[in-house]
Amino acid sequence: TKNYPMMNVSRYISLADFFEHLESAIMAVWIVGAFVKISVFYYAAALGTAQWLNLSDYRPVVWPIGILVVEFGFWSYPSSMDVSRYDVIAFPFHGILMQTIIPLLLLVIAMISKRKRQRKGSNSS
Known part of the structure; x- marks a missing residue:
């Protein structure tokens, strides 16, 4: 129900009466960008935590950090x-x-x- 300005603008794009309704392409770019950003920050958090705890490998902290990220995501903004x-x-x-x-x-x-x-x-x- 929220209106995002970029999605509203993309409805009016028309190039040579061929490229129209680019909402799906813009949404795909948006989702891929968010995925890459979250992945990089998640990897950096796991690697930084492993270095902070003097662990030889970062993989043991991946699951605990993932659980904390999800919980804090729900907890920080309930609505x-x-x-x-x-x-x-x-x-x-x-x-x-x-x-x-x-x-x-x-x-x-x-x-x-x-x-x-x-x-x-x-x-x-």
Whole structure:
């Protein structure tokens, strides 16, 4: 029952009276993108947890992390009203922090540490 702007726009696409009604193609791209994103984050969480626990292999933590992800997914937003409220009230601040400020800060830290390593390497040569 929710209207997604991208789906509404895709209804009006018409190229040469041949390519029309591209909703299914856009939905397929959206689903594949979400699957890839979730898979990468899931793998990173499993690998990071295994390294944090000093395990030689990440596979023993895959099932427990998967169960926690599903449980926290249901627990964090019990209804679509809560999701809508989050989208309007909290996401603008959370999105800017998590998707812009923290990655830029990590990039700057990585660049500074790389420069320090290069200087240290050139001084010792």
